[in-house]
Amino acid sequence: MARATTDWICVDWSEDRLRVWVMGPDGAVSAREEADMTGLSAFETGLGPVIAPYLQDDGxxxxxxxGDPAAPGGWGAAAPRAVPCAPPGQGDTTPGVTHDGRMRVALVPGLQQVAPSGLMLADAVRVRGFLARNPGYDGVLCLAGRRTRWVHVSAGEVVSFQSFSTGDLVRSTCATLGIEGAPGEGLEAAVDDAMSRPEAAAARIGAAEAGLRLGTMSQDAALAEIWGLFLGLEMAAARPYWLGQPVALVGEGDRRAAYARAMTAQAVMFEEADEEETILAGFAAIRG
Known part of the structure; x- marks a missing residue:
């Protein structure tokens, strides 16, 4: 039996992570759920058990x-829209076919770009949400995640975007070295070094590994080195987006903090936005 506070549900399914917000009649979040969806491709099978307690039995x-269900070949026929264009809004969703009559699924289309080749799925909701909360914004969004996107927006449209796999690279490298956690002091110096000498980044990571094994480098210092080097490479490549532009950084936790430190070190003009608030504003604007 559904809980009485359920009005509608919004789902962010990306990076093997499922996040669910159950919205009440007053427009506020009445419940949150999260699950690991690694390796799961049967979307209804994965989502159904997570949201079952919040579904109406008689309607x-x-x-x-x-996110992933809206990818080409995903849950339905939600074709991504080509930029430049407005992020998805009211009336842009595509139905998702379900076997559970209690679920009326609407897929939010993503955005695609020809050159450089790019695909933005769940992040399209973040763009919509930020613009809903900041109408008339003209500048750049940095959507920090495992795959970070720098997005140029103007006149309510996404003009272009660039995706970076920095988060994946950091995670993979740290897993190889057997370390995890937030970067300590030294991140800013590593950012500077990577931007000025990108050809030496791989050697610096090798030195960090040796330092860990020899006991001459702490885990915090190694984390700062790895985060800083990869962020520096990204900042150098993304320079056309942030140089001389207002930037809004959207993210959560340690990742957003690391990007904020890197941007501050490069004197980027930026503001920060809460990720959950931005996502929920996007879903609300799309639902109408």
Missing amino acids: ETDILVA
């Missing part, structure tokens, strides 16, 4: 879904 519940 349909509207469910907005963004």
Whole structure:
């Protein structure tokens, strides 16, 4: 039996992570759920058990879904829109086919770019949400995640974007070295070094590994070195986006903090936005 506070549900399914927000009649979040979806491709099978306690037994519940299910060949026929264009809004969703009559799924389309080749799925909701909260914004969004996107927006449209796999590279490198956690002091210096001498980044990572094994480098210092080097490479490549432009940094936790430190070190003009608030504003604007 559904909980009485359920009005509609929004779902962010990306990076093997499922996040669910159950929205109440007053427009506020009444419940949150999260699950690891690594390796799962049967979307309804994965989502159903997570949201089952919040579905109406005697009717349909509207469910907005963004992310992997909206990819080409995903849950439905939600074709990504080509930039330049406005981020998805009211009336842009595509139905998702379900076997559970209690679920009325609407897929939020992503955005695609021809050159450089790019695909933005769940992040399209973040763009919509930021613009809903900041109408008339003209500048750049840095959507920090495992795959970070720098997005140029103007006149309510996404003009272009560039994706970076920095988060994946950091995670893989740290896993290889057997370390995890937030970067300590030294991140800013590593950013500077990577931007000025990108050809030496791989050697610096090798030196960090040796330092860990020899006991001459702490885990915090190694984390700062690895984060800083990869962020420096990204900052150098993304320079056309942030140089001389207002930037809004959207992210969560240690990752957003690391990007903020890197941007501050490079004197980037930026503001920060809460990721959950931005996502929820995006879903609300798309639902209408």
